[in-house]
Amino acid sequence: MRIQQFFICLFILIVSFSALAQVTSTPEPLVFENQQQQKRFDELTRELRCLVCQNQNLADSDAPLAHDLRREVHEMLMAGQTNKQIKQFLVERYGDFVLYRPPVQNNTYLLWLAPLILLLGGAWVLRANINKRAALLNADDNHQD
């Protein structure tokens, strides 16, 4: 019985220590005044790229630069800046690359129009095929007559 109690105590101790370790390793959390700010922050950091680990966004990344940029975004947001102003701030420093959603401008027209071009190309191929088969069918019918 005593041995069992000892092990239960030991178990509780170990579990509580691991909880302590987790708390200390978390960086200081960012504080918001209301839920709307929190929501805007989440949306912004999901749309901004972490520049060190280039395939992660700011919200997901644990790189020191991502920590700093999150803090920077948080400060600007709390200072009452709009999403557009915050993005502009980062684009001026890190370039369009920081945005996950590239802006429509001279060097991205091809990127934005490519899906439409592919769709039109597909429609053209489809129409050519249909016409060809229709012609074949007609030829068949004529032959049988």
Next chain:
Amino acid sequence: MNSRTLPLLAFILLVTLLVVGLKISDRKTLIPSPLIDKPAPAFNLPVLGEPGRVLSKSSFLGKPYLINFWASWCVTCRVEHPVITELAKRGVLSVVGFNFRDESADAQAWLARFGNPYEVNLVDLDGKISIDFGVYAAPESFLVDPAGMIVFKQIGAMTPEIIETEILPRIASMESRN
């Protein structure tokens, strides 16, 4: 063009795009800095090892200088250190260290151990100025002309080749303009 050559051409085009994409994907330097040919961001930072002394951008106007972002925790900074030292020895421009996100005691120990090529070191403790310069990761270097404009940016370690092909010609053209 018949129905067989069209898919083949489309396939060849896709493969070409893939090869080009793979070739340039690991070259971070291809990401252009929006700061080239723009005024260097303003700064007002304490000098490492000299409490109370603060330098700002205006302190450096009138001559070309190289801003080198470094930190004692940065492994590549140690690799480029001899190259920066060689550049500083040439005496063609001042090399200004921006020690960022670093403990000043660690930074001073680092300089004492490996040598101090910098004319002066400024302390950007929380990395705010490094964000203004759009620094991704140390080391990064910015060549600033006498008017305070950024004319060249090097992401990653400085190399003797880059000094020869990018830095020195630009300094020479600045001098010829004066």
